[in-house]
Amino acid sequence: MSESTAPVLRAEGLVKTHYGEGAPAHAVRGVDLSVARGEFVAITGPSGAGKSTLLHLLGGLQRPDKGSIWLDGECTDGYDEARWAVERRRRIGIVFQFFNLVSDLSVADNVELPALLAGVPPKQARAEREALLEELGLTGKERSVPGELSGGEQQRVALARALVNHPPLLLADEPAGSLDSRGTREVMRLLSRFHQRGQTIVLVTHDARLASAADRVISFFDGRIVDDAALDGGPSSGKGISGVLELKD
């Protein structure tokens, strides 16, 4: 399959069991999934369904016990940790519920770091950072550290960091899960805006209202996909995000 026609992301037969203190948790029990370029896919389901585990597998943050993942048509089976780190920098931006910013680095350094690690020349990394922070309404916050910002602002910094290398795929794990209604609206509006510009997004959320901002909703239950439906009212139609924007403070 050629790069241009291959799905941005494809998974086949993914299985993952967590072995902890108690009984093993069969978090992902056989998942096949394909995400085309430009899609905004929400994976939704109850707490404990295995959504975060699935997202971690898709981003190479955890390894499946069985199954395979392809990025832009390239099989990742042979990737070790170092290779996944390199590929993530290039191909996958990730935002998390609790932002995961580096607490003692400035906003500017948090955003520039993945670009510098990917070998982008410092001047270009700075320009990318400036453009993204301006777009995300964070100009003037460059020298702040994350602890000096609101949750919504920190998530916008995390979004800038995730997008600084223009990855084909953005993975978002409950990105509004620790935000108030205003922060939630902000983050969802931004995801929709980037999607409308062509960004491929996979969003994990337990909140059906947020899932309705996507144009395809996958229902996840007990480690399996139980429904996979295109929504008429996705943001491309300008309808899906409206429920999110009506969230009250």
Ligand SMILES: Nc1ncnc2c1ncn2[C@@H]1O[C@H](COP(=O)(O)OP(=O)(O)OP(=O)(O)O)[C@@H](O)[C@H]1O
């Ligand atoms: N590192 C781990 N060690 C042991 N068990 C784990 C681990 N991570 C997840 N689990 C278990 O795997 C199952 C799926 O968890 P996961 O976090 O993927 O679900 P989720 O749908 O994202 O839930 P939530 O919406 O509450 O975050 C749960 O039973 C959870 O307790």
